[in-house]
Amino acid sequence: MNGVPNESDRRMVPKDEIDSTSIEEDSSGGSLNGGNQVLKKGPWTSAEDAILIDYVKKHGEGNWNAVQKHTGLSRCGKSCRLRWANHLRPNLKKGAFTPEEEQLIIELHAKMGNKWARMAAHLPGRTDNEIKNYWNTRIKRRQRAGLPLYPPNINFQVSDENQQSKNVNEYSYSDKQPNELMQGSNFDIPDITFENFNANYGSLSYAPPFPDIAASNMLNQRIGSLHYPFTNPMSCVKHLRDSENLIPDLHGTDSDGLSTYEHFLFKPSGKIKQTFGLGYPYDPDPNGESLTPLESAVPGSHALLNGTFSASSPIDGTVKLELPSLQYTETDGNSWLACSSTPLEAADTYIESPPTTVSLQSECISPRNSGLLEALLHEAQTLGSAKKKPSDKSSSSTITPGNVAECSGVSISEKLEEYNDPISPLGRSASSVFNEYTPPISGSSLDEFPHSMAPSTSDNILVTAKHVSSPNVVDKGISPCRPDALLGSVWLDDGSQSAKDQSVFNDAIAILLGQDLCNEYKHLPSEPPSMLVQGFGLDSDPWNNMPSACQMP
DNA sequence: AAACTAAGCAACCGCCAAACA
DNA sequence: ATGTTTGGCGGTTGCTTAGTT
Known part of the structure; x- marks a missing residue:
């Protein structure tokens, strides 16, 4: 006893x-x-x-x-x-988690989400509360370090316990384990490994959050009217929040007259869809008109989104953001770190967190640490409303976090220019940096990929890369404000352009982070894009590259 | 040395579902 | 069939400690 x-x-x-x-x-x-x-x-x-x-x-x-x-x-x-x-109670194991336990928790969480009690059942002597605390602390730590919640090489295997759910529509999203969701509608998913997503991993895992306004404001303002393809309204929150970590790209259509920016903020469904159109090989419906099991699964997939979700609650009226506060609240701040903090801090972040390096976009839009940026976003939103034109409305735009930069046709570069971006790490305008060091990506009007023309999954990655550049940007010879997007295009696109773009990207990073840091990136081998994304040019196993703090004491 | 901050942990709260009357 | 009780779960809060400034 x-x-x-x-x-x-x-x-x-x-x-x-x-x-x-x-x-x-x-x-x-x-x-x-x-x-x-x-x-x-x-x-x-x-x-x-x-x-x-x-x-x-x-x-x-x-x-x-x-x-x-x-x-x-x-x-x-x-x-x-x-x-x-x-x-x-007897047999309680006290003390710190062993590495084996930690690994198991990670895997279990990837499978189950925040099902602490179920996870505890797999960890004899450990309590759900202990696991929950551990996980929350871990999340905090990793988010602060700008690291993904899951190591990219973790395997997400369908467990027997996930066989219960057969129809995703019968359940609230929040109740679903990622793989349960994936199995919804008898959609069989083979063992899922992170490697499947490596092509997107860099940008997925830490692609940034919406601005702070995202969840609450989105919901308060728009959710009610959204045609949102999830059974549980609260899942909107989850998806929104989960997607914060996700996706470099959105692929929504502007059917409701919202500006691009508004779309980004308020039309998560498009975001989600595009997210899954990115390249998941099992997506049977890459065009995404219907919500595939995958679509419903991935947004909430802890594994895939590096986010977590929590139980549902009504969203009408006051929205209670349900994620453990620490699971998200710091993401923005971290994401912003590279832009808002000192170069040294930024450097630390980038050193520690390769994934973060490919999500500068988020940094550029997070208002969390910057009143200016918040103002920027607000203004952009305002402008978005003011500038709404029929053509804007009719254009089938791909909304990406990066595209947020274009808020209603005004690129974030321009906006940053307006604000003179005093918080740019190098004392330069971030916009000027982007303008100068990000290459024009050939490409693509967003209209090139109307929703109905979404390419097959095999093309999605490329599409993603292209979509991150906006028409405005391209037309003006202004690069997209998203290094991650750029990265995506560089890494994900094949052909001779890759080396060139990569080089340019490295230069951009150098500008942003300082040459020393850039050297890290210049070591990126000329490997297939997926390899690059997986390893971020460092150790082939990013998990091994994580700071000691993240490898658990 | 004091003040501040972050991390870690224990405990509470609200909700839900099953069991029971 | 309905209402109540009980137990379980997940999210959140608040306190203490340790580290940093």
Whole structure:
């Protein structure tokens, strides 16, 4: 039997309680139960633990509400159960997670999402709470470091437990495990490995977030009217938020008259769709008019999105962002780091986080750390509304995070220019940097890829690369403001242009990050794009390149 | 040395579903 | 069939500690 744990008592219990032998005396923070007895809240004392342990020895687990009756313990049944389950029950494993456990957690989370209890079932001696805390801490750490939540080489295999769900439409999205979703509608997905997504990984994993306004504002303002292909409205939030980490590219059509920028913000469905059109080899419907199982799956796939989702809730009215606060809130800030922080900080970020390096776009749009950028976005949005023209409305635009830059035809380069981007890491206007160091990508009006003409999956990657450049940008000889997009085009496109573009990209990075950092990128081997994305030009296994902090102590 | 910040952890809360009356 | 109780789960909060400025 586990003795009375007492590290927590020493640490958590207010000093005036530690020596208290009477658990009845302290009623601080308590509440009355049915019998008007004050139920204590807060940290458990050793005395309380002893009572609870004694009770369980005699009566066994369960019937937790009876604990109070039988023992006089002023704790509600829930609290007793929790205390027992998380701290007092025998065979609990204490201490830090082993590397094996950590790996297992990562894999389980990739499969299950935030199903802590289910994950705990795979980790004997570990509690759901422990796993949850670990994961949240891990997320925090990795997001701060700009790292993807999952190592790219992690395998996401369909587990038997995921066979339960047969029809995604029967369930709220939030309840679905990624693979469950993938299996919806009898859509069989073979073992999924991250390698399948490597081509997108760099940009997917850390492609940035919407601006802060994204989730809440999007939902508050638009969700209600969205034709959103998810059964659970809250899934919009999840998708939006998940997609923050995702996708370099959107492929929406501007059917509702929203400006491009608005589309980006308010039309997540397009975003999601395009996301999955990017190159998932099993997507049976790359054109994406219907929501494929994959589409429904991936947005919430922790594995694929490097995001997490949580339970659903109504979105009408006040939107409660359900993700653990730490799971997303810092993403923006990190993403922005490269742009907003000092060069050194940016450098650290880039060194630590190759994926982040390919998502400069996000950095460029996140307002989290920049009032200016927030203003920029706001203005862009305003302009977007003001500038809306019939032609704009009719154009079938691909909305990408990068395209956000074009907010209603105004490239972010231009916008940054307007603001003179005082926070550019190198003291230069980010826009000028982009303009100068990002190459024009041949290409493509967004109209080249109307929704109905979305290329087959084999082409999607290329499409993605092309779409990141906007008509405006190309026409003006202005490069897209998205190095990640650029990267995508460079890495994902084949042919002689690749080397050239890559070189240009490296130069752009050099400008942005300083030559030293750029050297890291110049080491990028001339490998197939997917390899490059996978390894980010560093070790072939990006997981191995993660900072020690991210490899877990 | 003090103030501040981040990390880690324990516990609570609200919701949900199953069991029971 | 309906209402209540109970247990479980996931998200969030708040506290302590450790590290940094």
